[in-house]
Amino acid sequence: MxxxxxxxxxxxxxxxxxxxxxxxxxxxxxxxxxxxxxxxxxxxxxxxxxxxxxxxxxxxxxxxxxxxxxxxxxxxxxxxxxxxxxxxxxxxxxxxxxxxxxxxxxxxxxxxxxxxxxxxxxxxxxxxxxxxxxxxxxxxMRGPKYPDLEHATSKDYHVRFYDLDMNGHVNNSKYLDWIFEVMGADFLTQHIPKKIHLKYVREVRPGGMIASSYDLDGLKSNHQIASDGQVNAQALVTWQKLKKEN
Amino acid sequence: MxxxxxxxxxxxxxxxxxxxxxxxxxxxxxxxxxxxxxxxxxxxxxxxxxxxxxxxxxxxxxxxxxxxxxxxxxxxxxxxxxxxxxxxxxxxxxxxxxxxxxxxxxxxxxxxxxxxxxxxxxxxxxxxxxxxxxxxxxxxMRGPKYPDLEHATSKDYHVRFYDLDMNGHVNNSKYLDWIFEVMGADFLTQHIPKKIHLKYVREVRPGGMIASSYDLDGLKSNHQIASDGQVNAQALVTWQKLKKEN
Incomplete structure (x- = not known):
């Protein structure tokens, strides 16, 4: 330990x-x-x-x-x-x-x-x-296999100045931001993740655009962040329905 | 005091x-x-x-x-x-x-x-x-007069889920984010603000888009955040050139 x-x-x-x-x-x-x-x-x-x-x-x-x-x-x-x-x-x-x-x-x-x-x-x-x-x-410790996306929904995002850290790299947390954002406000007010597998494949370059794509099957979503025709990150998310709290 | x-x-x-x-x-x-x-x-x-x-x-x-x-x-x-x-x-x-x-x-x-x-x-x-x-x-304590924009440069931004706080309002700091972001990475790596006047006029609604516009005259920029044809925020920024540090 x-x-x-x-x-x-x-x-x-x-x-x-x-x-x-x-x-x-x-x-x-x-x-x-x-x-x-x-x-x-x-x-x-x-x-x-x-x-x-x-x-x-x-x-x-x-x-x-x-x-x-x-x-x-x-x-x-x-x-x-x-x-x-x-x-x-x-x-x-x-x-x-x-x-x-x-x-x-x-x-x-x-x-x-x-x-x-x-x-x-x-x-x-x-x-x-x-x-x-x-x-x-x-x-x-091996991660899961990330299957290809089928019937994906996709949205483009600018890589912003404040997304970059001191070394000019896109902050790690930003990928999760794009992965969640694409699900839309309606979905995100009703669900939270139960399990996330996230794999960083290739760094996103500053200045350009990325596409955040996903397909959703029941409570499981399969995600991909890509730019310039190459995959930057992959994720598998299992969601749980939010119980209304006080 | x-x-x-x-x-x-x-x-x-x-x-x-x-x-x-x-x-x-x-x-x-x-x-x-x-x-x-x-x-x-x-x-x-x-x-x-x-x-x-x-x-x-x-x-x-x-x-x-x-x-x-x-x-x-x-x-x-x-x-x-x-x-x-x-x-x-x-x-x-x-x-x-x-x-x-x-x-x-x-x-x-x-x-x-x-x-x-x-x-x-x-x-x-x-x-x-x-x-x-x-x-x-x-x-x-009165703020300055915010003049109309002339020859403005403008960029559209999505209002994102994570831009919203617990009350469904766009976080105060987000307006400054849009005001800076529109200046572009080249400008922002060479300048920092010296003085900022910022006025919140009308709340940005969740879910839509905003336009961040500005005109730049020397080291002074005049900004406007607008959505649905109405002004949400105005700002005047005086910039200082960044001295190269170690």
Whole structure:
């Protein structure tokens, strides 16, 4: 087991959607803040990684389970733990607990190291991950097969200036934003995700347009983000109908 | 002088733009978090206002002065103070200080109270603002005249699900997002605002489209957000050229 790191917070007004729920893209943003804080705490911040090794952490997959979404003003604890690593992949858990200690969201993220100059994946060196005290394990955690889209509905979105981070890359959370947005307000006020598989395939380039496509079969949707004729991300979402709350 | 309230924070990665600067719309979001926290602290949260008085705080104008924008990982302190009130308006200051105590952003916000059912402005009752210890002053702080646009450049934006808050309203910060976005990435990587006057005229309706228009004369731009043939917001921005930093 790796070291755990926690952040406690209250959901601010601007992170709540029309249902009063924490916005899904903010779940990713907040989680990455917490793992970033753990790295700083352990003396191996993203900045250190760049300066010492010329390496950047990249996320390739997310696997998200949602029991329920925290609501505005609710106090949550976000916990993260670097679980295991192998030659190429590091697996990290994020768990969101409510005030009673119930795990309401669980995320598994797959991280790889990328050389900043060659833009190629760099093997995970034990020295780099040692501070997290995660275990070496040959076991690969594989995502699902993402089937092709059938009868897809599609919508185009501009890649905006504020979608880009300091490195000129589209923020990870933005893909989830496009994946949800295309479902429309009617659907999103009546459903929340139960399970999300998300795979980042190829980076979206700044400045252009992306197409967010999906097909929906009952409570399962199959998603694709594409630009310039190439797939950027794929996702499979299982939805749950929202019970009316007070 | 009113009571002051402070929040200290470090700029997280996801709030930094391509220049490494805190995104302007996040300045508004963070400031409103701080005034919200002050209200909770004083026992008159937005929720209390609704339950006790059926009233909602609405912002009508912002006046923003930027010396410089804080950068990623920088520690800032956001301070707020309810300055004065009169029969209809409450004036609130937000100041962002850097670690050396230098004020780097100053905002003046004009707040009014709206009755939730009639959607009409409600007079400010001394009882409501008493906890903030702000002074009564007849003096009105008037914004500038917003001239008509000439030779405007315009772009259309969808109002997205995640642009809406719990009350189904477009978040205040979103207008600033549209006002900046239309300037384009080239301009925004070379300029930051020096002064912003922003006036909310009429609420943008969920679900539709808005047009963000502007004309630029030297380092001054004149902006308009419009939808369904009506003006929703107006802004005047004076820009400063960005000095290249390390």
């Amino acid at each position: 790796g070291l755990t790191y926690q952040m406690k917070m209250k959901i601010p007004f601007d992170m709540a959607d029309m249902n009063g729920h924490l916005k899904l893209p903010d779940v990713i943003l907040l989680s990455l803040q917490v793992s970033g804080m753990q790295s700083i705490d352990l003396g191996i911040s993203d900045k250190d990684m760049l300066e010492r090794y010329n390496l950047v952490w990249i996320i390739t997959d997310y696997d998200i389970d949602v029991v329920r979404l925290p609501h505005f003003a609710e106090e949550i604890t976000i916990e993260t733990e670097a679980l295991t690593y192998n030659r190429l992949f590091c697996y990290r858990r994020f768990t969101i607990f409510d005030e009673s200690g119930q795990a309401i969201i669980q995320m598994l993220g797959t991280f790889v190291l990328m050389d900043r100059d060659s833009r190629k994946v760099h093997p995970v060196e034990p020295e780099i991950v040692a501070p997290y005290q995660s275990a070496f394990s040959k076991k690969l | 009113g009571l002051t309230y402070q929040m200290k924070m470090k700029i997280p990665f996801d709030m930094a733009d391509m220049n490494g600067h805190l995104k302007l719309p996040d300045v508004i979001l963070l400031s409103l978090q701080v005034s919200g926290m002050q209200s909770i602290d004083l026992g008159i949260s937005d929720k209390d206002m609704l339950e006790r008085y059926n009233l909602v705080w609405i912002i009508t104008d912002y006046d923003i002065d930027v010396v410089r924008l804080p950068h990623f990982a920088e520690e800032i302190t956001i301070e707020t103070e309810a300055l004065t009130y009169n029969r209809l308006f409450c004036y609130r200051r937000f100041t962002i200080f850097d670690e050396s105590g230098q004020a780097i952003i100053q905002m003046l916000g004009t707040f009014v109270l709206m009755d939730r059912d009639s959607r009409k402005v409600h007079p400010v009752e001394p009882e409501i603002v008493a906890p903030y210890q702000s002074a009564f002053s007849k003096k009105l």
